[in-house]
Amino acid sequence: MSNSHKLPNIVITGTPGTGKSTTAELLVTQSPVPLKHINVGELVKERRLYENYDDEWQSYIVDDDKVLDELEPMVADGGVILDWHTCDIFPERWVDLVVVLRCDHTQLWNRLEARNYSLKKIQENNESEIMQTVLEEARESYPPEAVVELQSESTDDLESNVNRIIAWIEAWQKNNATEDSAQ
């Protein structure tokens, strides 16, 4: 995708509560280039891209094929931020950068408690963060140079993460412009 698009697609992933949406929203407002934030979890709900709802885990059983069909035209032109707690379903060719947000588990616990998640769901997510499940998933699904792990525990982290992603986008554009003119 990087060869045929003027802007990169970026996945922002991480355990629920690590700060994906907050980071994506700030990135959209601060980016010098236009970016579109897609909260994939919201999209799944709005467009019913699920098989059913699991009461016990309080979550949707997502229909991956439906999600991919829905997203394909949206990512085609680049400049999209895909915000989701999982990343391995997105084809490698769609994605130019995968940002995995991380958070100290005590702080994560408090954030999820503030969301009124059930104890079971808080424990599940907390354990997943400790086991760095999403990071492992990203590393298994994308080339090492495409995966960046960033802490998201403070407002300073938030600002510096957004600045780093913007710097990365600018570098990507420069490389891409060089590739375009060389063709």
Ligand SMILES: Nc1ncnc2c1ncn2[C@@H]1O[C@H](COP(=O)(O)OP(=O)(O)O)[C@@H](O)[C@H]1O
């Ligand atoms: N870097 C950060 N520093 C402080 N609070 C944060 C940070 N990132 C996220 N938060 C807070 O944590 C909560 C969860 O953030 P959110 O962006 O909704 O997470 P996610 O999209 O990963 O589920 C929100 O209340 C948000 O304000």
